[in-house]
Amino acid sequence: MSAGRKGKADLLRVVVIGGGTGLSVLLRGLKHEPVHITAIVTVADDGGSSGRLREEMDMLPPGDIRNVLTALADTEPLMEKVMQYRFSSGTGLAGHNLGNLLLAAMNEITGDFVTAVKKLSGVLAVRGDVLPASTQSILLKAEMEDGTIVSGESQIPLAGKRIKRVFLEPADAIPLSEAVQAIAQADLILIGPGSLYTSILPNLLVRGLFEELQRSSAPKVYICNVMTQPGETDSYTAADHVEALYAHVHHPFLETIIVNSADIPAAVLEKYAEKGAMPVRCDLDRLTALGLEVIAKPLVTFEGGYLRHDARAVSQQVISLMKQKKGLPE
Structure with missing residues (x-):
């Protein structure tokens, strides 16, 4: 039964938090599943x-x-x-x-x-439902490992330096109340995929939003990027992504990570290498040590020589996981 044929109140509720192209790709698959989707989207773009x-x-x-x-x-x-x-x-x-x-x-x-x-x-x-994380004007800033500060979401990946941390101005940005309510009512919370520092963390750094996420009993799942992002996550492994999330919010909060296990053709790797990107390695031992359930499956597709998450494959994996967590039949 499609999502459009069931009443909104009857559907399991999935909250997806992020921004950018990765989030949009996921949602194109998820909208065909029998769930109610709330997308909470970053407003730090400049x-x-x-x-x-x-x-x-x-x-x-x-x-x-x-x-x-x-x-x-x-x-x-x-x-x-x-x-x-x-x-x-x-x-x-x-x-x-x-x-x-x-x-x-x-x-x-x-x-x-x-x-x-x-x-x-x-x-x-x-x-x-599509909701901004906050209705306040938010400026994203980054402190680089050399101590310099870069202002503006669009400027951070261009700095050519390793990021130590990102932070919001104002630091006490108020979350949209409807976004907080959606998290409170969620049956599953998805983080990503998307740019770690400029699409995902700007949402989690809205304090009231993350506080509600912490309170929620819904399973929290991180969909890891397939490739590293030049200027943001150079040479990062999957565990590096998770540890960066935890370092910013000062709490471990994820239960599950979904990572791609498909081999990537050499020609595609070469194309990405020219731009300084490489596959995000699934360092299973570190992820397990972080207490995470790791789901590693072939979850990519190739479009015009570029890698994308396979929207339907990822969505079906998400739904299967949610039913398993809820004790529902597959």
């Missing part, structure tokens, strides 16, 4: 079209929200092209994404970003 709209219109950055709305939408393919269309010319328009401009317009019309997202969700027949 680059490109999002950054310009954030600065010029004093609004939350719409880019990650737009990607998630598009991923969860039950619409014609043409509408997806409209949402993702980026202008290549035009004074003031060049570089802007049409979906971002739609969110900006809806924000102006409704006077409230959360309401704007809800209204556009209705237009796009989005399967689930």
Whole structure:
């Protein structure tokens, strides 16, 4: 039975926390499963079209929200092209994404970003709820291992230095109450996939959000990236990702990690190596020592020479895990 045929109250509730391309790929698969999805999305983006709209219109950055709305939408393919269309010319328009401009317009019309997202969700027949982690303007900063401070989500990976920690300004950013409530009601909480320091941690560093996540009895699962990210996670193993999460929130909070075990073709590895990326190694002994259940399976697909999580395979693994944790039949 599809998610669309069951009442919202009857469905198991999955909360997905993150941002960026990785989260959108996962949601494209998860929306076909019989669950209710709430995506809690970072609002720390300050680059490109999002950054310009954030600065010029004093609004939350719409880019990650737009990607998630598009991923969860039950619409014609043409509408997806409209949402993702980026202008290549035009004074003031060049570089802007049409979906971002739609969110900006809806924000102006409704006077409230959360309401704007809800209204556009209705237009796009989005399967689930899409919520910003906070409605405050948040600046992401990073302290590098050499002690220098880099300001701005878009600038951190470009610094060419190893990251010691990231932090928010303001440090006491208030979470969206609906996001906190979604975590409290969740049957399963998924973290990632996505950029560790610039997509995932900006959500977890919203204190009230993480405090609720800690209180929740729902299983907490981390979907690890397939490849390292230049400027963020150079040479990181799977355990390095987990330890970075724990170091920032000062508490171990995960039960399970999902990692890819599929071999990656040499030609694809060479393509990524040119950009300084390599596969994230599953260091099983360290992960086990961290008390994690490790699910290592072939979970990738290849699109145009690039690696992506196989949305359906990962989603089916997530649903199977949730049913197992809930004691439900497969």
